[in-house]
Amino acid sequence: MRKLACVLAILAGPAAASGIAIEVAGEGANGTIVIDLLEDVAPGHVERITSLAAEGAYDDVVFHRVIDGFMAQTGDVEFGKMGGDMRMAGRGGSDGGDLAAEFSDIPFDRGVVGMARSQSPDSANSQFFIMFDAGYFLNGQYTVVGRVIEGLDVLDDIKRGTGQNGSVIGEPDRMTKVTVID
Structure with a gap:
């Protein structure tokens, strides 16, 4: 069913969205993070995010990798759902296939949203x-897709992980609902 939704979204063209609202809940953060998506900078990646959000794929997905002073990672729609095997969280993606990099000159400042990937620059999903x-060591290495415009305080409260890779122990905070906004 998800493959059909992705095909229909591609045929319909890019979503006319300016951002997403992420409802966050858990032991650390509770509230809303609003992200302005940069369609002119990374149209393919923004299309993927808005399509997955519109179909509810991001709902109940955990923040599986959270490194204090660095970043909070989420979005594993395959293995990152709350209640699943959290040891697998961070290893999956969507049925949509990997995306070609859309690098820009936008620096990775506080509140910037980037696409996670493996070793290949063309492996974001x-x-x-x-x-x-x-x-700034990420500049030109990862695709920038947006900026937080509301809810930095909620971001700051997300439960931190431990160790070098930032794996969250116990029950991670999660995106309870992700909504596309105009």
Whole structure:
């Protein structure tokens, strides 16, 4: 069914959205983060995010990798659903296939949203991260898709992970609902 929704979204063309609203709940954060999506900078990635949000794929997906002073990562629509095997969270993506990189000159400042990927620059799929602080070493290496325009306080309260990779122990905070906004 998700494949059909992705095909229909592609045939319909890019979503006419200016952003997404993420309802966050958990042990750490509770509230809303509003992200202005940069369609002119990363149209393919923004299309993927808005399509997945519109079909409800991001609902109840956890923040599986959270590194204090760096970023909070979420968006694993395959393995990151609350109640699933959290050891697998962060390894999956959507049925839509990987996306070609859409690099820009926008720096990774606090509140910037980037697409997560593996070693290949053209491997982003559904996962994204939100910067707690500047991370200029990411500039030109990851696709920037948006900026937080409301809810930095909610971002700051997301439950932190441990260790070098920032894996969240116990029950991670989650995106209870992700809504496309105009």
